Amino acid sequence: MALMLRLDDLSVGYPGAGQPVLAGVSLESQRGDFICIVGRNGAGKSTLMRTIAGLQVPLAGSVALEGEDIAAMHPAVRARRIAVVLTERRFSPGLKVEDVVSLGRQPFTNWRGRLTDDDWRIADDALKQAGASAFSGRYFDDLSDGERQRVLIARAIAQTPSVMILDEITAFLDLPGRVEIMSLLRRQAREEGTCVLLSSHDLDLSLELADRIWLLDGSGGLAEGRAEALIAAGRIGRAFDTDEVVFSNDRKRFELR
Amino acid sequence: MNDHAPRVTRLLASSFALALALLALALYALAFGQISLSVPDAVAALLGTHTDAMTTQIVVEIRLPRVGTAILAGGALGIAGVLMQALFRNPVADAWSLGLLAGGQFGVALTVAAAAFAGPAALSFLTVFAGPSITVAAAAGVSLTAVFMLGLGRRIGAITLLVVGLMLGFTAQGLTSVLLHFAARAGGRVYGGWSDASFAGVAPENLPWLAAPIGVGVVLAIATAKPLTSLLLGEAYARSLGVRVPALRRLALTATVMLVAPVVAFCGPVSFVGLIAPHFARALAGSARIPALLPLAALGGALLALAGDAIVHQPWEQHFLHLNAILAILGAPTVILILVFSPAVRGWR
Numbered sequence: 001m002a003l004m005l006r007l008d009d010l011s012v013g014y015p016g017a018g019q020p021v022l023a024g025v026s027l028e029s030q031r032g033d034f035i036c037i038v039g040r041n042g043a044g045k046s047t048l049m050r051t052i053a054g055l056q057v058p059l060a061g062s063v064a065l066e067g068e069d070i071a072a073m074h075p076a077v078r079a080r081r082i083a084v085v086l087t088e089r090r091f092s093p094g095l096k097v098e099d100v101v102s103l104g105r106q107p108f109t110n111w112r113g114r115l116t117d118d119d120w121r122i123a124d125d126a127l128k129q130a131g132a133s134a135f136s137g138r139y140f141d142d143l144s145d146g147e148r149q150r151v152l153i154a155r156a157i158a159q160t161p162s163v164m165i166l167d168e169i170t171a172f173l174d175l176p177g178r179v180e181i182m183s184l185l186r187r188q189a190r191e192e193g194t195c196v197l198l199s200s201h202d203l204d205l206s207l208e209l210a211d212r213i214w215l216l217d218g219s220g221g222l223a224e225g226r227a228e229a230l231i232a233a234g235r236i237g238r239a240f241d242t243d244e245v246v247f248s249n250d251r252k253r254f255e256l257r
Numbered sequence: 258m259n260d261h262a263p264r265v266t267r268l269l270a271s272s273f274a275l276a277l278a279l280l281a282l283a284l285y286a287l288a289f290g291q292i293s294l295s296v297p298d299a300v301a302a303l304l305g306t307h308t309d310a311m312t313t314q315i316v317v318e319i320r321l322p323r324v325g326t327a328i329l330a331g332g333a334l335g336i337a338g339v340l341m342q343a344l345f346r347n348p349v350a351d352a353w354s355l356g357l358l359a360g361g362q363f364g365v366a367l368t369v370a371a372a373a374f375a376g377p378a379a380l381s382f383l384t385v386f387a388g389p390s391i392t393v394a395a396a397a398g399v400s401l402t403a404v405f406m407l408g409l410g411r412r413i414g415a416i417t418l419l420v421v422g423l424m425l426g427f428t429a430q431g432l433t434s435v436l437l438h439f440a441a442r443a444g445g446r447v448y449g450g451w452s453d454a455s456f457a458g459v460a461p462e463n464l465p466w467l468a469a470p471i472g473v474g475v476v477l478a479i480a481t482a483k484p485l486t487s488l489l490l491g492e493a494y495a496r497s498l499g500v501r502v503p504a505l506r507r508l509a510l511t512a513t514v515m516l517v518a519p520v521v522a523f524c525g526p527v528s529f530v531g532l533i534a535p536h537f538a539r540a541l542a543g544s545a546r547i548p549a550l551l552p553l554a555a556l557g558g559a560l561l562a563l564a565g566d567a568i569v570h571q572p573w574e575q576h577f578l579h580l581n582a583i584l585a586i587l588g589a590p591t592v593i594l595i596l597v598f599s600p601a602v603r604g605w606r
Contacts, residue, residue: 079499
């Protein structure tokens with residue numbers, strides 16, 4: 001086990017917005033961990049992930065990657081170690097699948113962005129690992145949501161990161177698609193030692209597949225642990241239960257009250 | 258397993274073919290016109306080995322500046338088109354379609370009018386320093402329009418932005434005409450009569466004022482090509498790839514202004530070239546990576562501009578053909594095809 005991520009008394013949110021979205025989070029993650037971040041809408045999943053990715057600065061505290069403060073990292077250095085996959089659906093005029101995947105190599109290329117044979121080989125391998133080789137040659141915008149997510153994951157794999165951060169990427173997929181993507185990511189964590197952070201609304205699957213769960217309770221707190229431990233402590237129910245539905249600790253799923 | 262080599266070959270072959278076509282067209286344009294020369298004569302005149310002073314004068318003093326201007330301006334607009342389509346994330350963006358050219362003209366017109374009303378001293382200053390002053394005035398107009406359109410582009414869709422850009426262009430052109438009308442009355446008829454585009458009107462002493470900013474623009478464009486590619490995927494991805502997006506935007510915008518301002522200052526509003534050259538470049542490269550597109554779009558833009566100019570300067574009996582008319586006939590149907598069929602526009606419709 002090697003320490004990868006360390007969150008130290010971290011508060012995230014938006015300056016001037018009053019309350020931080022999350023406050024006082026301290027935890028550690030290891031190399032090869034497949035982590036699912038769960039919590040209700042607005043609990044701060046995206047804000048937390050953007051902060052860890054270095055896309056926004058912490059309100060207080062710090063995130064360190066192998067001992068280095070992420071907020072203080074040079075952007076070019078950070079880009080070699082952290083890859084992100086986001087949900088935002090933007091059109092990408094004229095980009096081919098290869099263009100998208102090879103963008104994962106951009107932090108490693110020279111000033112002109114010249115891709116070497118090695119870069120292309122890594123990009124090809126990434127496409128294969130993500131099960132997206134069949135899409136090569138096609139326009140990225142022509143792909144379905146699921147196909148596009150695979151290409152974006154391939155792009156992240158091609159970036160050969162230490163930490164991979166994926167925000168709600170399974171939202172548009174059907175159940176088999178979600179399972180496939182999640183086991184693909186778990187394999188990436190196991191085989192490459194990448195620390196994979198995935199936020200998901202899919203509580204059942206997350207509890208079943210993740211090595212560790214980060215549970216956002218919706219009131220600024222975060223509980224970290226193995227799924228069984230969080231369930232046994234009744235924390236899942238406290239974070240998710242409403243007047244209508246309740247989480248059953250025995251059956252590991254929601255039931256109507 | 259490695260399909261990397263064909264990609265490079267394809268890029269080199271396309272660039273080479275375009276460069277060859279450009280060279281052939283340039284030789285044709287130097288040799289043929291109102292007075293027809295043979296290609297060997299034209300080449301001899303270029304090399305200074307021709308004895309006939311008349312031939313040398315036609316080729317070197319009349320045709321060469323025009324051909325050179327067309328190549329420079331077309332190449333600049335092609336590269337600017339690539340930059341703008343990435344910057345605006347809009348497949349129909351270009352200096353002409355988003356009103357930057359008209360904005361630049363308006364900047365020049367304002368400067369001329371102001372000088373005319375300020376008095377003869379200001380006007381003669383402007384006349385003496387015509388090259389730099391109209392380039393700077395055009396750059397100011399182009400910059401303001403570009404910044405305005407970038408701001409607007411964040412709020413409205415790509416096609417709406419195109420329509421707004423065209424309307425803005427008409428407005429600025431109308432205002433330019435009105436301004437020049439009154440400026441002419443006040444005795445400031447310095448730069449009147451360039452509501453149409455032409456590559457023929459650049460005085461040889463002004464050629465450096467055309468070429469130097471374009472040179473700077475090309476260097477900046479090459480410098481921004483790598484990070485700009487990642488911006489095609491969206492701002493968040495670009496940042497996650499280590500790109501400082503605001504700085505990149507400023508640099509790409511500066512490059513665009515340097516490329517576009519001298520063209521509008523000396524050639525007027527050259528339509529369509531910058532809009533369609535990037536699409537040809539993408540089709541030829543089989544990719545949207547900016548570093549691969551720049552040489553192809555530059556060569557394609559130059560080829561298109563020179564072809565339009567060559568058609569205008571055929572030995573017609575009468576001279577009513579305008580460059581923009583030719584470019585519209587070539588360009589507008591292409592834009593229609595792009596809007597209807599191009600994969601690059603899919604999703605925007």
